[in-house]
Amino acid sequence: MVIELIFRFIVGGLVVCSFAVLGEVFKPTTLGGIFGAAPSVALATLGLTFFTKGNMTSSIEGRSMILGAVGLLAYSLVVRFILPNRAVNALVTTSAAGVTWFVVAFSLWAVAIR
Amino acid sequence: MSRLPKIHTDGGKIFQTSWKDYGIRFLFGGIITVAVGILAKAFGPVIAGLFLAFPAILPASLTLLAKQEGNRAAALEAQGAVFGSIGLIRFGLVVWRIAPHYGALVTLIVASVSWLVASVLAWLAYQIYRRKLRPRLTTHFGSPYNRAAVGRGQAVRQRTLDPRS
Numbered sequence: 001m002v003i004e005l006i007f008r009f010i011v012g013g014l015v016v017c018s019f020a021v022l023g024e025v026f027k028p029t030t031l032g033g034i035f036g037a038a039p040s041v042a043l044a045t046l047g048l049t050f051f052t053k054g055n056m057t058s059s060i061e062g063r064s065m066i067l068g069a070v071g072l073l074a075y076s077l078v079v080r081f082i083l084p085n086r087a088v089n090a091l092v093t094t095s096a097a098g099v100t101w102f103v104v105a106f107s108l109w110a111v112a113i114r
Numbered sequence: 115m116s117r118l119p120k121i122h123t124d125g126g127k128i129f130q131t132s133w134k135d136y137g138i139r140f141l142f143g144g145i146i147t148v149a150v151g152i153l154a155k156a157f158g159p160v161i162a163g164l165f166l167a168f169p170a171i172l173p174a175s176l177t178l179l180a181k182q183e184g185n186r187a188a189a190l191e192a193q194g195a196v197f198g199s200i201g202l203i204r205f206g207l208v209v210w211r212i213a214p215h216y217g218a219l220v221t222l223i224v225a226s227v228s229w230l231v232a233s234v235l236a237w238l239a240y241q242i243y244r245r246k247l248r249p250r251l252t253t254h255f256g257s258p259y260n261r262a263a264v265g266r267g268q269a270v271r272q273r274t275l276d277p278r279s
Contacts, residue, residue: 004151005148005152008147008148008151009144009145009147009148010144011147012143012144012145012146012147012148013140013141013147014140014143015143015147016139016140016142016143016144016171017136017139017140017143020136021128021136024124024128025123025125025127025128026121026123027124028119028121029191029194030190030194030237031119031121031194031237032191032194033190033191033192033193033194033195033197034194034198034201034233034234034237035194036171036175036176036191036192036194037167037172037194037196037197037198037199037201037233038198039202039205039229040143041143041146041150041165041166041168041170041171042167042202042205042206042209043222043226044147045147045150045151045154045162045166046209046218047222048151049154049159050213050217050218050221053154055213055214055217056213056214057159058209058221059209059210059211059213059214060159060160060163060210061154061159061162061166061209062163062205062206062207062209062210062211062225063163063206063210064159064162064164064206065164065166065167065202065205065206066203066207067164068163068166068167068168068202068206069167069199069200069202069203069205069206070199070203071164071167072167072168072169072195072199072202073196073199073200073203075169075172075199076172076192076193076196079172079176079188079192079195080192080193080195080196081189083176083180083189084185084186085185086185090176090180090181090185090188091177094172094173094176094177094188097169098173105164106164109161109164113160114160
């Protein structure tokens with residue numbers, strides 16, 4: 001169990017960093033920005049899920065991920081429109097906007113697949 | 115009407131980013147991947163799946179960018195993440211539909227390519243809308259706001275973050 005978690009930590013960190021590098025390299029910024037919503041955690045997690053739990057569990061996670069991605073879309077839109085206001089603090093805005101993700105993702109989950 | 119932006123790469127950027135920034139991303143990436151694993155054990159794959167698209171690293175990288183280049187640069191990055199999210203919806207869809215029939219490798223490769231294609235197409239569609247379609251719509255028909263402003267001889271404020279984006 002502990003070894004699996006350590007393995008997850010290393011794989012997750014490496015995949016996230018690889019996508020971060022790609023995001024830095026590609027210009028213009030909005031195109032590089034797509035790597036901010038890269039399937040980094042998804043790749044690390046699903047890769048492990050395939051081997052430990054099998055295909056069907058991965059498929060179920062993929063279906064839920066669609067709803068999570070809609071939440072992320074809402075999150076990104078909120079941040080994109082609030083952040084250019086000079087008065088706001090970036091750390092507070094990007095963290096507080098996380099509420100958007102929870103509301104959208106879990107509302108969709110409650111309506112669609114619970 | 116402006117031209118579409120050229121897609122190019124800037125390899126030097128990799129070395130401008132400090133190891134500390136990569137370290138923070140590694141930490142956040144590792145933590146969220148571990149958390150999803152724990153959530154899957156506790157609540158099952160339906161709930162854990164939601165968190166595959168949780169904005170864990172995005173707040174960290176946006177905050178770092180805002181600190182280095184200002185809030186507007188970070189907002190541009192967030193705008194890019196909107197297109198990436200559209201790609202993630204496609205990624206989830208592909209995994210959901212083909213994972214039961216194919217192995218891990220095929221599923222993840224096809225899903226990743228789908229993510230990239232959908233994201234770049236969404237980005238391109240927005241660029242075409244913004245540069246080719248919207249100027250034409252506003253000059254031919256004019257939004258009420260623009261028409262009134264132009265009528266008064268005022269400059270119409272461009273509602274864009276960065277003309278080069």
